[in-house]
Amino acid sequence: MAVNTKTLLSDSVVDLMNQAVIVSGNSYNKVDAYATIRQDDMASSIAFTVFSRMSAATTPLTDGTEATSTTMTDTKVTLTMAEYGAVITSTSLANIATAGKADLASAELVGVNLGETTDKLGLAALEAGTNTIAADTAGTLDNLDLREAYTALANAGIAKFPDGRYVAFVNPSQVSDIKGDYITIAQNTDIGASTSGVVGALEGFTIVEDSNVTAGKVVCFGMNALGKAVAMSPKLVIAEGNDNLKRKINVGWHGILKYGVIDQNALEVITSA
Numbered sequence: 001m002a003v004n005t006k007t008l009l010s011d012s013v014v015d016l017m018n019q020a021v022i023v024s025g026n027s028y029n030k031v032d033a034y035a036t037i038r039q040d041d042m043a044s045s046i047a048f049t050v051f052s053r054m055s056a057a058t059t060p061l062t063d064g065t066e067a068t069s070t071t072m073t074d075t076k077v078t079l080t081m082a083e084y085g086a087v088i089t090s091t092s093l094a095n096i097a098t099a100g101k102a103d104l105a106s107a108e109l110v111g112v113n114l115g116e117t118t119d120k121l122g123l124a125a126l127e128a129g130t131n132t133i134a135a136d137t138a139g140t141l142d143n144l145d146l147r148e149a150y151t152a153l154a155n156a157g158i159a160k161f162p163d164g165r166y167v168a169f170v171n172p173s174q175v176s177d178i179k180g181d182y183i184t185i186a187q188n189t190d191i192g193a194s195t196s197g198v199v200g201a202l203e204g205f206t207i208v209e210d211s212n213v214t215a216g217k218v219v220c221f222g223m224n225a226l227g228k229a230v231a232m233s234p235k236l237v238i239a240e241g242n243d244n245l246k247r248k249i250n251v252g253w254h255g256i257l258k259y260g261v262i263d264q265n266a267l268e269v270i271t272s273a
Contacts, residue, residue, distance in 0.1 A: 025111040170210070
């Protein structure tokens with residue numbers, strides 16, 4: 001991660017703070033692992049293109065007759081950039097009192113905020129999807145709900161992720177509904193324990209537990225459902241405060257990006273679960 005620094009902190013301290021932001025940010029952002037990410041430095045918007053599939057060619061060809069050609073068609077979704085960031089202020093006294101730990105702690109807090117913010121932005125885009133499924137039993141997520149979502153995605157020909165499954169982001173309160181049903185990572189190490197939030201697999205979905213999902217909603221999707229456009233990757237910013245004695249240090253993050261749904265057909269939202 002790039003660092004914008006205007007402070008007398010040593011390079012080694014800045015490096016440690018940068019690593020703290022990266023580790024914390026990656027832990028709290030779960031959705032980016034399943035997003036299609038495009039970056040165009042300083043662009044005001046980025047267009048994602050979804051090409052229409054060809055119809056199955058079930059009619060035999062006639063000898064000596066040219067095959068009928070169809071025109072390639074596509075749909076473009078343009079994501080317009082927005083600016084995000086947050087900052088926290090620590091003091092030189094606090095850093096001395098904690099034996100130098102305040103600077104690192106502030107960086108960890110900034111990393112958590114970065115991860116949570118971007119995770120929420122991605123999930124908000126997904127939760128606004130237009131294809132919805134009412135839970136089979138209001139207030140409870142069950143296998144039938146996931147089965148219906150899987151059928152809709154599969155019938156639409158949506159590509160699965162490299163592990164051979166779609167993904168379902170589930171609030172912890174709904175994870176408890178299916179806890180006794182899904183295959184856990186301990187039972188099958190192929191599920192993907194290295195991806196943050198993954199708790200198991202069920203009905204063709206990798207189950208990701210994420211407290212940033214709105215309770216009562218489950219977002220189920222495949223490849224190319226979620227897009228992330230980036231004009232400036234989030235970076236750590238460290239700057240001395242504007243007080244006369246330079247006793248304050250401002251630590252924050254700043255980025256220019258946008259999340260959005262690329263292909264509505266690749267997304268199903270279970271509601272009232």
